[in-house]
Amino acid sequence: MSKEIKGIIFDLDGVLVDTAKYHFKSWIKLSAELGFELTPVVEEKLKGISRMDSLNIVLESGGISCSEEEKKAMAEKKNTWYLDSLEGLDNDVILEGVLSFLDAVKSHNIPMAVGSASKNATTILSRLDMTDYFVSIIDGNHVQKTKPDPEVFVNAARDLQLEEASCLVFEDSQKGILAAKTGGFRVIGIGEKTALKEAEAVISGFQGVKVEDVMALLN
Numbered sequence: 001m002s003k004e005i006k007g008i009i010f011d012l013d014g015v016l017v018d019t020a021k022y023h024f025k026s027w028i029k030l031s032a033e034l035g036f037e038l039t040p041v042v043e044e045k046l047k048g049i050s051r052m053d054s055l056n057i058v059l060e061s062g063g064i065s066c067s068e069e070e071k072k073a074m075a076e077k078k079n080t081w082y083l084d085s086l087e088g089l090d091n092d093v094i095l096e097g098v099l100s101f102l103d104a105v106k107s108h109n110i111p112m113a114v115g116s117a118s119k120n121a122t123t124i125l126s127r128l129d130m131t132d133y134f135v136s137i138i139d140g141n142h143v144q145k146t147k148p149d150p151e152v153f154v155n156a157a158r159d160l161q162l163e164e165a166s167c168l169v170f171e172d173s174q175k176g177i178l179a180a181k182t183g184g185f186r187v188i189g190i191g192e193k194t195a196l197k198e199a200e201a202v203i204s205g206f207q208g209v210k211v212e213d214v215m216a217l218l219n
């Protein structure tokens, strides 16, 4: 095991839970209502950023401008659809291999935190009974600046009482990887190498992944 990594910070959507697709489906629904279609290129851009930043990208891609009031209403509508799609949320939404990986990290006595842009992070983690794994859950309700600013990870490292350079971040978004790198963290991407070139290494997910495998990627 790498001697350098003393703590691990996980993004939530698309890393621990398979909710990124529900976020995107809700944005598709909103854009359809507004009369345009979202492309996969836009989908990648929406990952990791706050609800309002996402809305601005969605509106820009459809060439739509509107007032702050209207934007607030649209963001609320999207969030309602998103939460509706999480009705009956159960362990199936937890990505494959995640629970085994968290258990393994715990057994290595490596403290863990969550660093997510979502304001729904605590709700989702409590409903899945996952909060006990983490020393700290920093989400969109606890930060002033969103990814690619490193604030969310810096706050998580502070709660872990660790230096940034000794924390490993797992991220599925380009903005999150940038945030981790800007903050001086080690970072492994979750997803496709082509989309996550800036990460130190990329894995497709946690299925069958051992803590030692991950540490070896960083050496």
Ligand code: BG6
Pocket: 012, 013, 020, 023, 046, 047, 048, 049, 050, 051, 054, 079, 116, 117, 118, 119, 120, 121, 140, 173
């Ligand atoms: C991020 C997701 O984790 O949270 C984004 O990758 C999402 O897609 C953002 O827009 C904000 O989430 P929420 O739940 O606060 O609307």
Ligand code: MG
Pocket: 011, 012, 013, 014, 015, 020, 047, 048, 171, 172, 173, 176
């Ligand atoms: Mg994510």
